[in-house]
Amino acid sequence: MSVGKSVPRVDAFDKVTGRAKYxxxxxxxxxxxxxVLHSTIANGIVVKMDISEASAIPGVVKIITCFDVPDIPFATAGHPWALEKSHQDVADRHLLNRRVRLYGDDIAAVIAEDEVAASRALRAIKVEYEQYPHVLSPEAAMAEGASQLHKDYPKNILAHTSFEDGDFDSAILEEGLIKIEGTYETPMVQHCHIELPISYAYMEAGRIVVVSATQIPHITRRVVAQALGLPWGKIRVIKPYLGGGFGNRQDVLYEPLNAYLSQQVGGRLVKLELTREETFYATRVRHAMKFHLTSYVRPNGRIVARKCTVLSNQGAYASHGHSVTSKSMTVFRQLYNDEKAKKIEGYTVYTNMPSAGAMRAYGVPQAIFAVESHAEDIITRLNLDPIRFRQMNMMPVGYHDPFSKNVNYFDSFNQCMEKGMEYIGWNEKRALYKNQKGPVRRGIGMSLSWYNTGVWPISLEISSCRMLINEDGSLQMQLGETEIGQGADTAFSQMAAETLGVRFADVHIISTQDTDTTPFGLGAYGSRQTYVAGFAIKQTALILKQKILKYAEKLEHKMACDMDIVSGNIVLKSNGTVLRSLAALAEEAAYSMEHAEHLTAESTYQCKSNAYSFGCSFAEVEVDIPLGKVKILDIINVHDCGQLINPQLAEAQVHGGMSMSIGYGLGEQMLFDEKTGRLLNDNLLDYKLGTLLDHPHLEAQFVENYEPSSAYGTKGLGEPPAIPCASAIRNAVLNATGVAVNTIPLTPHRLFPAFKDAGLI
Amino acid sequence: MQKQLVRCTINGKETETYVDVRASLTDMLRNEYKLTSVKKGCEVGECGACTVIIDGECYNSCIYLAIWADGKNIRTLESLLGPNGELSDIQQAFIDEGAVQCGFCTPGFIMTALEILESGREYTREELRKQLAGHLCRCTGYENIYKAVEKTLKKRKAQSANK
Structure with missing residues (x-):
């Protein structure tokens, strides 16, 4: 048995020795x-560009400007291609843009023999702009007379959708309801994977090869081809080890430009690596969102109806666009079960800011911050018990979603909360922290977390797997699903070992995806891989097992159905007798003069299901009121992601998510100069990514309800841990001080005035 | 382009090469010696991924000029593996504690851990956390990295006490 064990990562040795190749x-x-030359205005048009001086710099090979690139608009979101036109991503950017839409837009590219020459050339290019006033917030962008960024999108609204369950207007007529309103805001933040965005491209046999740090090799192939106007098969994408992604590389970044640049110098090898500074403004960010929530609640805490408006800051280009806002809106439908009605509308609005795309948990950290902060505001106002309030309103056991067909099979929320309460000492500390005085106070807060697994039924869910038995009985495996640091290769190997009946050590997974040789897959996003690839692995392993046992029939004169493979041996099912080793069989199959056979299997599984992934976070904080400083004393996340494939890796995944969510709540934000639209903190010194000193102990616990819809009982865990800490911390600060702060991050700059307004200072 | 001869010891081997006077030590180690454990995450000394040990002390090699390495003794992660491919205790601890995810910050972290382990001194929890705070990691929340270093420190202490 391999599934469920904390086996070491398959790539750990190479990574601790520095051998793993990125x-x-x-x-x-x-x-x-x-x-790449980036614009120094936030909104306008490049009128003229003078590259004569730059071209004369020794070492400069070629300069391509926004006037040179083909007029092919393309979309970059790492979604599976949608056959239906209305579902296709918005194609709103060119390889280089004449129409400048953010401070830092891509307007030219220099190809040089070395970095110094390329950098010098960038500085020597003279650009003449026609400048328009810029808009940095959705409100400003939607205002009358605001500059329009994209011609087909009046008022800069990329999309506006809404839904209503029940009849909101009549629901709120019920007598005795208490109306509670709040506005909640989340910041623009960046993924900050430690490996910089990088690719290199060259031509071989008339095709363009792009080696790239991407989460989505097959999707990248398609987008590069679309951007260059080439048949998809003319592009080959190779994905080596990846130094983190977190959704930024679920977008096609500079791969199309890189491929184009190589093409423009006769297919020579061209490398395009961004600096850390460029990474902040010129790749993708998490959507900043603003939620206005109005709830109608009975005095006992039962929510009767809720209304919400979401404003999502898209930035300059559509990327994942309104898909992210839609997912935020889904939180309102799923987390709390309003008794009578809910009404939600969301706007995704273009602004002159960095483009927002996918970032770990895709709109849900924003929505959970709003919904769970608002829940606590209701609780505080009505003097309710936070746990009881949630139990009264949360998604009930047995809930069946008519759209996704997801079922809430288990009492996961209560099971998770129970563990969290016990660890943190909820009841004692809620009592202990009542009626505090003085400048330093402690508090305790919590938040629920909700997520899906994969993207069905919004998008295609498919995974392919190829397996072959080596002549020594070991297994070679390839998948289109990618290792990006989360440990996917290890989990996949455990699954294969489990189903085929071989030792974990005998599974050799090929980590690198190469679209020329790797079976088709979609890549790392949506917390989908262990779930979706699980089907493909199980199905392929069963096909292969059948082939092996069929071969064993000839050798053993026993029926295939009476035999099995256990720990790398062909055994008799009835009594476990070892008939021969798989190694012996494999050698025979490979070289038999009578009946040689290459034992392989390959299959694709299209998954048409999804699964809820539930969890919660509990945080205990100490607030220094005069300093406006929050210190986390203790924090725990509890998740029900079904059966754990590898408990140690699962725990590590939760640590990383918690870290990101803590940063979201307390420190991280991208700050802009209002006058120019320029990003002020485009580096890891001024952008406050937490160090070890900023982290408390991160406690990760699990509830393991075997997911019935899943091949191995597992469901999403990649993103969920990054959801609930920010709101749990915010609620703990409220508990400590009585002050509800509705905008994160909770920095001293924000807390000091809030405490002052509340009369605490 | 002005070049200068840099003679130094890298991972126990005496080397010499001409480098661009503007090149960083990261560039020299990666490009001239293919020591690709030395990672680039920011190139301005913020992230710690390029950490190497120079004459016994950790440096961000991205903000250390290659020409300054002349006459110095430099160690990178590649030097840790034993002659028969044995992992050092700190590398094994990173595996055992699940401290590795994407692996990009790992080499730098291990080098700083090595400096700590070889210092021969004792560290309080806070001191140890501070020593490791020069490295950024986005995957792990540092939880298991800290554990790996702390456990190895304790193990080495116990070993030396037994001697």
Whole structure:
């Protein structure tokens, strides 16, 4: 048995010895270096560009400007291609843009023999702009007379959708309801994977090869081809080890430009690596959102009806666009079960800001912050018990979603909360922290967390797996699903070992995806991989097992159905007798003069299901009121992601998510100069990514309800841990001080005035 | 382009090469010596991924000029593996404690851990956390990295006490 064990990662040895090869480690010497020129205005048009001086710099090979690139608008979101036109992503950018839409837009590219020449050339290019007033917030962008960024989107509204369950207007007529309102805001933040965005491209046999640090190799192939106007098969994408992604690389970033640049210099090897500074403004960010919530509640805490408006800041280009806002809106439908009605509308609005795309948990951290902060505001106002309030309103056991067909099979929320309460000492500390005085106070708060697993039925869910038995009985496996640091390769290997009946050590997974040789897959996003790839692995392993046992029939003169493979041996099912080792069988199959056979299997599974992933966070904080400082004393996340494939890796995944959610709540935000639209903190010094000193102990616990819809009982865990800590911390600060702060991060700059207004200072 | 000869010891081996006077030590180690455990995450000394040990002390090699390495003794992660491919205790601890995810910050962290382990001194929890705070990691929340270093420290202490 391999599933459920904390086996070491398959890539751990290579990673602790420095042998694991990432994109930049693979590139041959002598590559040409490409660098991108970014605009120094936030909104306008490039009127003229003078590259004469720059072109004369020794070492400069070629300069391509926004006037040179083909007029092919393309979309970058890492979604599976949608056959239906109305579901396709918005194609609103060019390889280089004449129409400038953010401070830092891509307007030219230099190809040079080395980095120094490329950088010097960037500085020597003279640009003439026609400048328009910029808009940084959705409100400003939607205002009358605001500059329109994209021609087909009046008022800069990329999309506006709404839904209503029940009849809101009549629901709120019920007598005795208490109306509670609140506005909640979340910041624009960045993924900050430690490996920089990087790719290199060259031509081989008339095709363009792009080696890239991407989460989505097959999707990248399609987008590169679309952007260059080439048949998809003319592109080959290779994905080596990846230094983190978190959704930023679930977007096609500079791969199309890189491919184009190589094409423009006759297919020579061109490397395009961003700096950390560029990564902040020129890749993707998490949507900043603003929620206005109005709830109608009975005095006992039962929510009768809720209304919400979401404003989502898209930035300059559509990327994942309104899909993210839609997912935020789904939280309102799923987390709390309003008794009579709910009414929600969401706007995704273009602004002159960095483009927002996918970032770990895709709109849900924003929505959970709003919904769970608002829940606590109701609780405080009506003097309710936070746990009881949630039990009264949360998604009930047995709930069946008519759209996704998801079922809430178990009492996961209560089971998770129970563990969280016990660990943190909820009841004692709620009592202990009542009626505090003085400048330093403690508090305790919590938040629920909700997520899906994968993207069905919004998008395609498919995974393919290829397996072959080596001549020594070991297994070679390939999948289109990618290792991006989360440990997918290890979990996949455990699954394969489990179903095929071989030892974990005998599973050799090929980590690198190469679209020329790797079976089709969609990649790492949506907390989908262990769930969706699980089907493909199980199905393929069963096909392969059948082939092996069929071969064993010839050798053993026993029926295939009476035999099994256990720990790498062919055994008799009835009594476990070992008939021969799989190694012996494999050698025979490979070289038999009578009946040689290459034992392989390959299959694709299209998954048409989804699964809820539930959890919660409990935080205990100490607030220094005069300093406006919050210190986390203790924090726990509890998740029900079904059966754990590898408990140690699952725990590590939760740690990382908690860390990101803590940063979201307490420190991280991208700050802009209102006058120019320029990002002020585009580096890891001024952007406050937490260090070890900023982290408390991160407690991760699980509830393991075997997910009935899943091949191995597992469901989403990649993103969920990054959801609930920010709101739990905010609620703990409220508990400590009585002050409800509705905008994160809770920095001293924000807390000090809030405490002052509340009369605490 | 002005080049200068840099003679130094890298991972126990005496080396010499001409480098661009503007090149960083990261560039020299990666490009001239293919020591690709030395990672680039920011190139301005913020993230710690490029950490190497120079004459016994940790440095961000991205903000250390290659020409300054002349006459120095430099160690990178590649030096830790034993002659028969044995992992060092700290590398094994990173595996055992689940401290590795994407692996990009791992080499730098291990080098700082090594400096701590070889210092021979004792650290309080806070001191140890501070020593490791020069590295950024986005995957792990540092939980298991801290555990790996702390456990190895304790293990080494116990070993030396037994001697």
């Amino acid at each position: 994109t930049d480690d693979l590139i041959e010497k002598g590559a040409l270096i490409a660098k």
